[in-house]
Amino acid sequence: MSLRFLQAVALGVALLSGCASQPTGRGEAPSNEAVMAVLGTVRALHHEADVFESAGDFERASDAVRRILALQYPRNMAEAEDLRADAYGRLAELALRRAAPDEALSLADTGLRDTHRESVLRARLMMVRGQSLGALADRAHAAADELGARRLREQAVEALEASIALNQRLLQRLADGGAP
Amino acid sequence: MRRTASAVLAAGLLGLGCAASPAYRGAAPYSRTVTVASTPSEPSTTESSTGYAQPPSTAPRPARVDRPAATVDLDREPVQPAPPAAQPGSVTVQSLSESPASSVQGGAATDDGERTVREARIGAQVQRIREEQIRLASNPGICHDVCFAAGSICLAAQEVCRLTGDSDARCARARGACADAGRQRDGSCPVCPPTR
Numbered sequence: 001m002s003l004r005f006l007q008a009v010a011l012g013v014a015l016l017s018g019c020a021s022q023p024t025g026r027g028e029a030p031s032n033e034a035v036m037a038v039l040g041t042v043r044a045l046h047h048e049a050d051v052f053e054s055a056g057d058f059e060r061a062s063d064a065v066r067r068i069l070a071l072q073y074p075r076n077m078a079e080a081e082d083l084r085a086d087a088y089g090r091l092a093e094l095a096l097r098r099a100a101p102d103e104a105l106s107l108a109d110t111g112l113r114d115t116h117r118e119s120v121l122r123a124r125l126m127m128v129r130g131q132s133l134g135a136l137a138d139r140a141h142a143a144a145d146e147l148g149a150r151r152l153r154e155q156a157v158e159a160l161e162a163s164i165a166l167n168q169r170l171l172q173r174l175a176d177g178g179a180p
Numbered sequence: 181m182r183r184t185a186s187a188v189l190a191a192g193l194l195g196l197g198c199a200a201s202p203a204y205r206g207a208a209p210y211s212r213t214v215t216v217a218s219t220p221s222e223p224s225t226t227e228s229s230t231g232y233a234q235p236p237s238t239a240p241r242p243a244r245v246d247r248p249a250a251t252v253d254l255d256r257e258p259v260q261p262a263p264p265a266a267q268p269g270s271v272t273v274q275s276l277s278e279s280p281a282s283s284v285q286g287g288a289a290t291d292d293g294e295r296t297v298r299e300a301r302i303g304a305q306v307q308r309i310r311e312e313q314i315r316l317a318s319n320p321g322i323c324h325d326v327c328f329a330a331g332s333i334c335l336a337a338q339e340v341c342r343l344t345g346d347s348d349a350r351c352a353r354a355r356g357a358c359a360d361a362g363r364q365r366d367g368s369c370p371v372c373p374p375t376r
Contacts, residue, residue, distance in 0.1 A: 120328045127336045134343050153343050157350060160336040160343075164357050167329040167336075171364050174326055 030074030042068050042083055049090070062094045085111055085121035092128040101135035108132060123166040130159035309370070327372035330365040334358040 045064045052061035068087040073080040088111025095104035108129040115122045133156035140149035337354035344351045365372075 120325050120332065123329065123332055127332055127339075130336065131339055134339055137343070157340055157343055160340045161350070161354070163336045164333050164340075164354060167333045167361070168357060171326065171329050171333075171361060174322060174329075175364060175368060 030077050034074040035077060035079070038071060038073060038077065038083075039079070041071060042087075046090075049094075053094070058094050058098045062091055062098075065091045065094065081115055081117060082119065082121055085115040085119070085125060088114065089121060089124045089128060092125070092132070096128065096131055096135065099135075101132045101139070104128060105132035105136065118166060118170065120167065120170060123163045123170065126159050126163035126166065130156045130163060132156075133159060323369040323371070324373050326365050326369045330361040333361040 045068050049061040049064040052058070052064060065087050069084060069091070073083070088107055092104045092107035092111065095101070095107055108125050111125045112122065112129065115125065133152050137149045137152035137156055140146075140152055337351075337358040340354040341348075341351035
């Protein structure tokens, strides 16, 4: 477990200690314990995926990341959208590494539908979408489908340019001192 | 308060997930290198401090820490070389090489006072850089996003150029965005948070 995570946990516990006894009801933020449990589980599953990915086992790495998406997130957990967007992005990248651009494109599109906040995670989903379309364009070109290849290539570049534009806006916001 | 704490933890977690992405792990607008320009007889050393890969489509502009010129009056004490960046990561320290009389030529005597001023100026710059690094290290969430966004822009630019060809205007525009993002990142986050 990384030192940074331990520091974050320590800081989180310190901050939570002042409000751990707040009641939780419908429409309110989930309990601290529930949030901590979900965050810890997500982290563990990303670690598991790291282990498999570093061994070249992209299938089992993908299985670990899919379990993140299958988690029951506490109601009104603000971080859930980002956690899911991150998981969709990683899953799509793993699909690309498995030479499965169709699946990667589908995962990226699902992630984009599931994510509404402008963030680096949404920009990453756009980028993976572009990479997937690029790979599909290559496939069409290899199959002598030049028209399809050109259309897919154009869509890919559009998605990539959209990703660049979003990241530029986020960088500008960060430079201006705001949240991304 | 609870949301703040959760955000801190989520940032740590996303740091893990995002960090696994090539956008963070594999590409940076510029290599995080510190090149120590040596005298001709010495081999140059290049350190890659955080293991960032260099996208082939972008020309590196490594931060340089220039040692004082080799033409030093032998009657004087050797000028202390500017220390390389003490912390890992790239540090742009142009001001070190811009300090007055960094090159002492023709054996002209420079008095001790001038040297003291110069060294104090260098020391102040190094101190400022260290303080900035500490400040940034205390806010890894922002630098994570900055580094991730900049890396993503360059990865996307690389793919745009692969699809359009190097001579295409869209490739040139994407490369420009990559270069801008690199400058912006270097300006706000001299050190990217570790990926693990």
